[in-house]
Amino acid sequence: MKHFLNLKDLSSSQLEEIVMQAASLKIKRDTSSVLKGKYLALIFEKSSTRTRVSFEVAMNQLGGKASFLSINDLHLGRGEPLEDTAKVISSMADAVVLRTQSHDTLTLFAKHSSVPVINGLTDLSHPCQLLADLLTFQEFKGDIKGKKVTWVGDYNNVCFSYIEASQLLHFHLEIACPKAFWPSTEVVKRSGVKFTEDLSNSLEDSDLVTTDVWVSMGDKEDQNKRIKEFKPFQVSPGLMNKAKEDAIFLHCLPAIRGQEISEDMLKDPRSKVWDQAENRLHAQKSLLMFLLNN
Ligand code: CP
Ligand code: NVA
16 A cells, blocks of 8 residues: 655656556546546545545546545544544545645544545645646656756745655756745755745746745735735746746646736746646546556
8 A cells, every 4th residue: 555645655657657647548538447446535624626626527537436525524523533534434435635734634644544545735745736737747848857947936835746846857946935935944955956036047948937826725824924025926928938938837726816926827828727737637547546556
């Protein structure tokens, strides 16, 4: 059994295999018996559109079933221990997707689960998002190895998973973010990627520009400070002109127009966000097959 709590639970070749398989699943029509009889439980502490729907549709298209369980519908919401919940649900389900506030909740659940646990987003990371981003990059730009990726804006859960992806697939990642929002020196050092406040420089020669909201779910305290400090880091078609001429733009969504992106950014031909969002489905199918069929 293997959990998918972070990208680095996979080897480089396993990650490549999942992305390649996602690409072929996108064109394959009949997958209806691949996960026949399998059941996926989705336990979400936070809102979701893409992650929830992509997993539900993925199980449906693969011939299995999925149920969405909000925390408040479970006894977990009124105090049943997480360990007990993990033991009971994993004794019936074949895999569980968790979206939790704290990454520790996810790891504790995984410790007590007898079936694979998938990280559907935590405060630390969002590895499922990267599967779709890597597939989208491959579709539009080919092999990511040796390419330059610029993350613009907040160092957050999606950004953390970009760092892991860069380590596994050997692309150059630069993170353009106001210094006040950088992680600890230790984390910066360990990441092996360049953190910078020099946005123009970080965009130079970039093949992929990507960003995310300035205020993630759970970032309640300093919303106004964030919106003020991140203002110069808004991605717009004008800013994209500083990257390579054929660079693409990705955003995990949901996006806030007027904050991390300009009103017109998603309509720019360099934006591939709708392909990226659809790719969540193909990537999720591939991940489920990897975890449940291997
Ligand atoms: N990108 C992403 O994970 O979207 P949701 O929050 O809608 O699942
Ligand atoms: N960083 C965002 C991602 C949403 C998919 C958040 O955690 O809210």
